[in-house]
Amino acid sequence: MALFLGIDIGTSAVKCVLVSDDGAVRASESEEYPLLTPKPGWAEQRPEDWWEATVRAVRRLLTKAGISGADVAGIGLSGQMHGSVFLDRNGNVVRPALLWCDQRTARQCEWIEATVGFRTLADRTGNRALTGFTAPKAVWLREEEPEHFERVAHLLLPKDYIRFRLTGELATDVSDASGTLLLDVANRTWSNEVVRAIGIPADWLPPVYESNAVTGRVTAEAADATGLSPGTPVVAGGGDQACGAVGVGVVRPGIASVALGTSGVVFVHDDAYLPDPECRLHTFCHGVPGKWHRMGVMLSAGGSFQWWRNRFGAEERRQAEREGRDAYDLLTAAAATAPIGSEGLVFLPYLSGERTPHPDPLARGAFVGLNIRHGKEHLTRAVLEGITFGLRDSLELMRASSVDIRELRLSGGGARSPFWRQMIADVFRCPAVTVNSTDGPAYGAAVMAASGVLGADIPQLCEAWIRVVDRSEPDEGRARRYEDVYTVYRGLYSSLREAFHRLSEIASSETT
Numbered sequence: 001m002a003l004f005l006g007i008d009i010g011t012s013a014v015k016c017v018l019v020s021d022d023g024a025v026r027a028s029e030s031e032e033y034p035l036l037t038p039k040p041g042w043a044e045q046r047p048e049d050w051w052e053a054t055v056r057a058v059r060r061l062l063t064k065a066g067i068s069g070a071d072v073a074g075i076g077l078s079g080q081m082h083g084s085v086f087l088d089r090n091g092n093v094v095r096p097a098l099l100w101c102d103q104r105t106a107r108q109c110e111w112i113e114a115t116v117g118f119r120t121l122a123d124r125t126g127n128r129a130l131t132g133f134t135a136p137k138a139v140w141l142r143e144e145e146p147e148h149f150e151r152v153a154h155l156l157l158p159k160d161y162i163r164f165r166l167t168g169e170l171a172t173d174v175s176d177a178s179g180t181l182l183l184d185v186a187n188r189t190w191s192n193e194v195v196r197a198i199g200i201p202a203d204w205l206p207p208v209y210e211s212n213a214v215t216g217r218v219t220a221e222a223a224d225a226t227g228l229s230p231g232t233p234v235v236a237g238g239g240d241q242a243c244g245a246v247g248v249g250v251v252r253p254g255i256a257s258v259a260l261g262t263s264g265v266v267f268v269h270d271d272a273y274l275p276d277p278e279c280r281l282h283t284f285c286h287g288v289p290g291k292w293h294r295m296g297v298m299l300s301a302g303g304s305f306q307w308w309r310n311r312f313g314a315e316e317r318r319q320a321e322r323e324g325r326d327a328y329d330l331l332t333a334a335a336a337t338a339p340i341g342s343e344g345l346v347f348l349p350y351l352s353g354e355r356t357p358h359p360d361p362l363a364r365g366a367f368v369g370l371n372i373r374h375g376k377e378h379l380t381r382a383v384l385e386g387i388t389f390g391l392r393d394s395l396e397l398m399r400a401s402s403v404d405i406r407e408l409r410l411s412g413g414g415a416r417s418p419f420w421r422q423m424i425a426d427v428f429r430c431p432a433v434t435v436n437s438t439d440g441p442a443y444g445a446a447v448m449a450a451s452g453v454l455g456a457d458i459p460q461l462c463e464a465w466i467r468v469v470d471r472s473e474p475d476e477g478r479a480r481r482y483e484d485v486y487t488v489y490r491g492l493y494s495s496l497r498e499a500f501h502r503l504s505e506i507a508s509s510e511t512t
Contacts, residue, residue: 002073003065004453005058005228006439006446008240009050009079009158011035011099011262016057017439018065018072019446021454023465027065028439031057036096041103044096047085047161054162058226069228074453075166075218076211076445077237078244079159081179084137087164089153095145097158098137100179103353103361105136108143112136112181116197118279124194126178126185126275126283130359134180138200155204159237166226167216167234170206175242175293177208178284185292186273188285209236210289211246212452235452240441241265241295242287247444248409248435249466251288251459256398256405258391258424258432260414264301266394268294268403280357281397287448288458294403296356296394301387302414304349304365305331308383312376332419335381340478341485342378345369347386348492350500357393358493362504368492384420385482388427389489395428408432411440418472425472427482434470 002021007014013032020026031053036044062069082100087093098104109129113121121128129136134157142149156164157180160172177183177190182198182205184191195202209215218232237243241259245267250257257267270292275283286293300307305328309316313327320327346368353361367382398405408430414420415434425432437443447465451458 002450002453003067003071004446004449005061005072005075006442006444006449007054007058007075007077007159007162008243008440008442008445009054009077009162010240011080011101014050014053014057015439015442016054016061017442017446018061019443019450021450023437023461025437025439025443027061028442029057029061029064043099043102045083045099046096047093047158050158050162051165055225058228062227069223069226069232072228072232074449075228075232075234076447076449076452077159077163077234078240078441078445079157079162079176081157081176081239081241082132082134083158084134084141085156085158085161086141086148086152087154087156088151091154091164094148094151098140100132102137103131105131105140106361108136108139112139112198116194121181121194122275122277122279124184124191125181126273126279127181128279128359129181130355131361135182135198135200139198142199152204154206155200156206160206163215163234166218166222168219169216171209171215171236172206173209173211173236173238173287174285175211175287176239179239183208183285185275185283185285211236211238211242211287211448212289212458214452233453235449237445237448238287239284241267242284242293243441243444243448244411245269245293245444246287246447246458246462247437247440247442248411249462250409251462254404254406256395256408258408258410260302260410260412260420262301262303262306264298264387264391266296266391266398268398268405270294274401276397276401280359281394287444294398296391296397298349298387298390298394299353299355300349300351300365301391302412304347304351304383304387305414307351308380312379328413328417331380332384332417334377335384336419338377338381340481342382342385343373344371345374345378345382346485346489346492347379347382348489348496349383349386349390350493357397360497360500362501363493363497364500364503366492366496384423385427385485386489388420388423389486391424392427392486393490405430410434411438421470421472425474426478427486429474429479431474432472433468435466436469437466
């Protein structure tokens, strides 16, 4: 029996999963590392922390599974997208990595769009310049830390730093590279035109591969650190969203992935390159070789519910601790007692700004329609409905471009709630399902490793390994009631945008 290791470098922790050649998960492990916020709006991590956490997690995983490194036939890598790892010519980290959620590069994004041109940028990269992407981070380094910029010889993405430490090779994959704003997404190679216009040295960029291509093998030094066997093949892998989609079987048209993590993502597979002309949706290369995907990103999906629990769910947290239950389950049960629409209450989930369909870092959250009759159950339900409406915004953009979606595959913490799954099915007017693979991007990375080592197509492996375990069908009566509230929700951002921006100005002036 062959075993495959998937490693996912997340924002808060590394997750490692060991998958057998029949798709069964043999063992999993995770290890946390710190998030650095040296200034408001900044988010950084030390790449060395990723590596040290990976070493510890892999060693524990092998021990838990009762195997040696020689039993691992191949390794796949996944990771948080967009982060910038700057290395010098000796392979040393120049400074902490700037992450996907770092907001310091708004001015650099404006400069990139003015310099390259929005139309050229959209046509070549499938995207507009956003603060999360990698290229603006490199421009920021050139402008704000020239002493560091001059030392840089290589620019890697988070998972690719782990590849470098495992194999000594510099490489990336097409799905993760799509989030740099430097890839010609249609042709799946670096865009010389964009790279030259922005002024990033072309020799900083590593070779680009499809997800299942072998990019190197574990070195003796890495084997000694991790317990893996020297010579174990490491495939290219993918960005966390592409790996997560592979991990739930979104590898053909007609199926959408809805990821309910801290952020929320609606993801569809495309057989051809079909960019959104206005770049309201991201268009990236998929982790399935020769395919693409479009996705909408909501910055505070599960994050909005987490905020509500942390700030206003103290009673539920205490009860959950006493009874050995989950505070989220208690809050959701109370929300289910409120009617659809929360008796005229709507929540806008823009707690961290927004990306799709409103690329606005100054958008803010709001409860609209509060009255004296509303209790916690109404507000909790409004939070869940607002998140779901925000996710539907992305789906509507896809449907407007004639995407036929017949099934939603849910993943992430929110997918564990039957109440929320049914709400999504009703609001989206589409069946919502969960599948047997629950290890997310790490599982998808293991699928990619199996594909590269066994020579099997990724869709074939997904068909054999992944199956639906729960299905929520939409109810037309509930769907019509949600539709009335969603219509109101859709108009609120434009009505409040000016107020959001003015309030941001006031808040900024108060802190200076």
